Structures are given as C-alpha cells and as structure tokens.
Amino acid sequence: MTAPAAPAAPCIICVAITGSLPTKADNPAVPVTVAEQVESTHEAFEAGASIVHCHVRDDAGRPTADPERFARLKEGIERHCPGMIVQLSTGGRSGAGQARGAMLPLRPDMASLAVGSNNFPTRVYENPPDLVDWLAAEMLNHGVKPEIEAFDLSHIFKAAEMVERGQIAAPPYVQIVMGVRNAMPADRPAFDFMVATIRRLFGADVPWCAAGIGRHQAELNDWAAAAGGHLRTGLEDNVRLDRATLAPSNAALVRRAAQIAARHGRPVADWRQARAILGLRPPPGGASDKGHS
Numbered sequence: 102m103t104a105p106a107a108p109a110a111p112c113i114i115c116v117a118i119t120g121s122l123p124t125k126a127d128n129p130a131v132p133v134t135v136a137e138q139v140e141s142t143h144e145a146f147e148a149g150a151s152i153v154h155c156h157v158r159d160d161a162g163r164p165t166a167d168p169e170r171f172a173r174l175k176e177g178i179e180r181h182c183p184g185m186i187v188q189l190s191t192g193g194r195s196g197a198g199q200a201r202g203a204m205l206p207l208r209p210d211m212a213s214l215a216v217g218s219n220n221f222p223t224r225v226y227e228n229p230p231d232l233v234d235w236l237a238a239e240m241l242n243h244g245v246k247p248e249i250e251a252f253d254l255s256h257i258f259k260a261a262e263m264v265e266r267g268q269i270a271a272p273p274y275v276q277i278v279m280g281v282r283n284a285m286p287a288d289r290p291a292f293d294f295m296v297a298t299i300r301r302l303f304g305a306d307v308p309w310c311a312a313g314i315g316r317h318q319a320e321l322n323d324w325a326a327a328a329g330g331h332l333r334t335g336l337e338d339n340v341r342l343d344r345a346t347l348a349p350s351n352a353a354l355v356r357r358a359a360q361i362a363a364r365h366g367r368p369v370a371d372w373r374q375a376r377a378i379l380g381l382r383p384p385p386g387g388a389s390d391k392g393h394s
C-alpha cells in the first residue's frame with residue numbers, strides 16, 4: 102500500500118503590475134499613475150497575488166526611480182492590500198547608478214537585485230560589480246530581502262558567492278528569468294539545470310521562482326508550478342492572454358497563473374503563507390485578521 106501523497110506545497114504568485122516598458126498603447130490596462138497602480142494591485146491581490154513587484158513612472162509615463170513616487174505607491178498598497186508583500190524594483194531601466202537604490206530606505210519587504218550584466222533586446226543591461234555590492238549592502242542595512250534576478254546561469258553562482266561573503270542573507274530567493282531576447286531563451290533543459298543548480302547550491306527545499314517574458318509567461322508558470330517553484334505574472338512581462346487577446350487586467354493574468362498552479366495540484370499561497378515561505382517579517386503595522394487573507 103502506498104502512502105497518501107503529501108499535500109502539494111502552496112504556490113506564491115507575484116504580480117509585476119507595470120514595469121518600465123509597456124504603455125497604454127500596448128494595453129490600456131497597464132497601470133501608470135500611482136492611483137491606477139494601487140487599484141490594479143488590489144484586484145490582483147483579491148485574485149490571489151501575494152507579492153507585488155513595482156516600478157513607478159513619472160508624469161509623462163517614463164520610468165523613474167523617484168523615491169517619493171515609490172513611497173506613495175508603497176503606502177497605497179499597504180493601506181488597500183494589508184499583508185501583501187511589497188517588492189520594489191532596483192532595475193536598470195529606471196535610473197542609473199545609485200539612484201536605482203534611492204527607494205531602499207523606505208524599507209519595502211523586498212527589492213529586486215540583478216547581480217550581473219547581460220544583453221537586453223536593444224542594449225546592455227549593465228550591473229557593474231561595485232553597484233551590485235552597494236545595492237546589496239543597502240538592502241542588508243534596511244532589512245530588505247532581495248529577489249535575485251537570474252537572467253543567466255552565472256547570476257546564480259554570483260548569488261552563492263554573495264551569500265558566502267555575507268552580502269546576502271541565506272538562503273537567497275532566486276528568480277529565473279527566461280524569454281528576454283538576447284538573454285536566456287525559454288529552454289526547458291536549461292530551466293531544469295538552473296533549478297537543479299539553485300537546489301544544489303542553496304538546499305533542496307529552498308524557495309525559488311520563475312518569470313517568462315511575452316508568450317513565454319504561461320509556459321514558465323507551468324514549468325515552475327510543476328517543479329515546485331513560485332510564479333510571476335503581470336503586465337510588466339506580458340500584455341496578452343494569447344496572440345489575439347490583450348489581457349484585460351493584471352488580475353486576469355493572476356487568475357491564469359492560479360489555474361496553472363491548480364493543474365499541478367498547487368494551492369495558491371495567501372500572504373501569511375507567502376511571508377512564512379520567504380522568511381519575511383510581519384507586515385508593517387500588523388495587518389488585521391479581519392483583512393484580506
């Protein structure tokens with residue numbers, strides 16, 4: 102007689118609501134103002150997202166790393182989505198040099214951290230070692246958990262080196278990013294090898310996640326759900342449900358990710374479970390138990 106299967110581990114859904122590139126011309130549902138971003142995040146939270154990955158835009162809709170905008174967005178999300186994990190982007194499209202980390206004193210729960218350089222579709226994604234060291238030190242100083250963006254296998258090894266040097270707390274939370282033109286394609290054997298490398302370096306049970314760009318979004322959701330990872334979706338990475346259909350909202354993409362998780366027997370983690378999985382502190386001010394779960 103075989104033992105009953107252990108219940109599948111809950112699956113965290115991260116919603117990347119805006120990004121640096123998509124515009125309302127690409128999809129009118131892309132939230133650009135802080136008010137739109139808070140509303141879109143709230144819908145995505147209700148649909149099951151427990152992490153929101155945030156960029157901000159200026160009045161002309163261009164990416165910026167303005168800490169004042171980030172502060173307003175973080176405050177709005179914390180008020181309307183109590184408990185949700187706020188992750189701010191330190192990505193390179195929003196600013197240059199240390200301006201990329203100017204929002205870290207806001208002490209968000211998490212921030213993205215690219216630890217190496219690679220090519221993007223039309224340019225070099227520059228992450229020089231001294232800036233990477235500085236961003237990681239700022240995150241440690243302010244109690245911000247980094248999400249390591251692995252655009253390349255070498256970035257996983259760099260994260261291991263940074264853990265060894267005490268620049269990143271163990272275990273690191275790595276996100277595999279595939280489908281960026283001129284970086285890693287969405288390639289299943291390469292994905293499996295990156296997952297195996299994360300587990301070998303950081304432990305078999307370490308949480309990790311994956312993101313696919315454009316038409317690869319659902320594919321990477323599927324691979325990650327099957328392999329025990331966590332999922333990222335949202336209009337930053339992909340504005341369509343399929344070739345012919347624009348995604349009506351970030352929430353619609355979250356619902357799709359939840360369906361993919363369900364196909365693999367994975368329940369969607371609520372924010373309490375997500376905070377426990379990632380080893381995060383309780384939400385600021387302590388979210389009410391009467392609030393959203």
Ligand SMILES: [Zn+2]
Nearest residue numbers: 120190192337
């Ligand atoms: Zn981003």
